[in-house]
Amino acid sequence: MAEFSNAKRGCSVHCLSSESELQDLCREEQVCCAVLGVTRKNLSDFEVEYLCDYKRVQEEELYLVKWKYYPDTDCTWEPRHHLKCYNLLKQFHRDLERELQRRVKATGGKRVVARCPRRLDQSLSHYLVLKAKQRKRLRLWEQQLNVKRSHPGLILVENEVDLEGPPRDFVYINEYKVGEGVAVSQVSGGCKCRDCFSNDGGCCPGAFQHKMAYNEEGQVKIKAGFPIYECNSWCRCGPSCPNRIVQKGIQYKLCIFRTSNGRGWGVRTLEKIRKNSFVMEYVGEIITSEEAERRGQIYDRQGATYLFDLDYVEDVYTVDAARYGNISHFVNHSCKPNLQVYNVFIDNLDERLPRIAFFATRTIRTGEELTFDYNMQVDPVDAESTKMDSNFGLAGLPSSPKKRVRVECKCGVNSCRKYLF
Structure with missing residues (x-):
């Protein structure tokens, strides 16, 4: 801080240099400063x-x-x-x-x-x-990611494989970015429960003829294919409500790391994750299916895609996490994944625009890589058959299989299908 001698006593402005930069300047000029901790003893120390x-x-x-x-x-x-x-x-x-x-x-x-x-x-x-x-x-990128995140879970970055640095054209976001031609309507009402967990039928899920999705420990208890309706900003219940899980964001410390078998970046957990626990959302730019088709052809030629269909009731919108996204942007495919997709509705109840949430299919050990199936299928017998499209596949690929560029799968599990698409 620097005071103005000709201004009111106590007025100050932020210095444009950091404390460490000022310390180095003092050492360069051989000036001691008690405020900055530069003394005769450490005057000759340099970083x-x-x-x-x-x-x-x-x-x-x-x-x-x-x-x-x-x-x-x-x-x-x-x-x-x-x-x-x-x-x-x-x-x-x-x-x-x-x-x-x-x-x-x-x-x-x-x-x-x-x-x-x-x-x-x-x-x-x-x-x-x-x-x-x-x-x-990478350390600078790690700092930037943690400044931008709004969730409790810390993000670490590691590359002990090659000299690849941070992605050049990626912007970290915490919630959907609405693209051109997409209209999002917010809720205008919520539940009046005092105890949402004991008022299962009268809370937000009950209003849409569904049961509470979570148990007392916050783990999902409904089968994949059924929607999750969480309490929203209009509800009278507070932030500790047991029906507020996805909206609390990522709770685990995660690491973006460089894979050693040519799969690019991946994500591993640095904490144990219990079975059926919420892990992260798939966040990106919401675009129309027409725009997704155009972008998908470009991504397909590049051999990578980040397009995810929002096809809960109809295939109208798609999430593109190529440029705008969160840590899910770096999660790799596996033919035997440890994450499962669920459609979640909170402050937006438009069934064409669900939030995509990943829950653990089993207990995930500390240090284990997080994966989901890029061609995930839900059994229509177990799903909400009148509304649920059973195909969770990524969007934007040509409709004819003959036109698709076959991408080799490198997940390495015994049940590997050998190709992503």
Whole structure:
């Protein structure tokens, strides 16, 4: 904060520089500042941005250091005992070891690679710099995702496979983005229950001749194919109402990670998820079926699609999560998935525009990848047969199978169908 000497006492404005930037400026100018915590003792301390290279001279380990807020031309070789960046040192050697092992495997070698050679060749040090820069971009993207999310569940990002960085044209959103030609009408009334759980028949689900979808622990108890009607913003019940599950958003800590078998990005859970628990919504831009057909032909040629039909009663609208979406954008397909799709209605009761929610089909272990079936089918015998279209398949593909580009499935389960479409 900076005070104006000619203004009222106590008036201030936010400084355009961060605290760490001001600290570095003090050190650069050799100025102590008690407010910023820059003292004579730590005046000469500088922050390491990343490590560029490594060598051993006799028995001393030296690292080429890229200093934060300083250009590449100011990198300096420093002995290990001068460095206090323990996490960066650990990550540098982890990256180095992985790359050395990868190069041995690529050449068909089987020998154990030295953990740390005396000197790195130029290609190896160049790779480590690229990896450090990539990790910096991913951390920034991770921060941006967590700033934009409105749900409690934290998002982490990890890529230990290649040098791929954040997607260039992806915008994180928390709810549907309404596209051109789509009209969304909001509810104008809600239930008057004091206890929605004990008033099953008189609450929001009962108004549409359905039973409460959740049990006392918030797990879905109805079969896939039947709709979920949650209490809405007009209802008298509060946020702790047991019929408010999907609207509370993602509750679990999840990680966007780079897969090692060519499936691009994926999502894994960092917490145990109980069977039948809500995990996430499929969020994106709502577009008309005509627009979905146009985009689908483009996506099909690219070998990827993020189009999801909203076909609860009729195929009028589609969700496109290619550019606008949430973490579900990165969830991969599996022929034996651990997520199941449900249609959910909350503040919008237009049956052509349900919200798409994923619930766990079984207990999902910590560290396990989350998946759903891109061609998910619901048994019409178990579904609400008068309203439910049994095909949950992604939209936008040509209607004739002969015109479709067959996409190989890489889910790896024993029951794999070999192709996505």
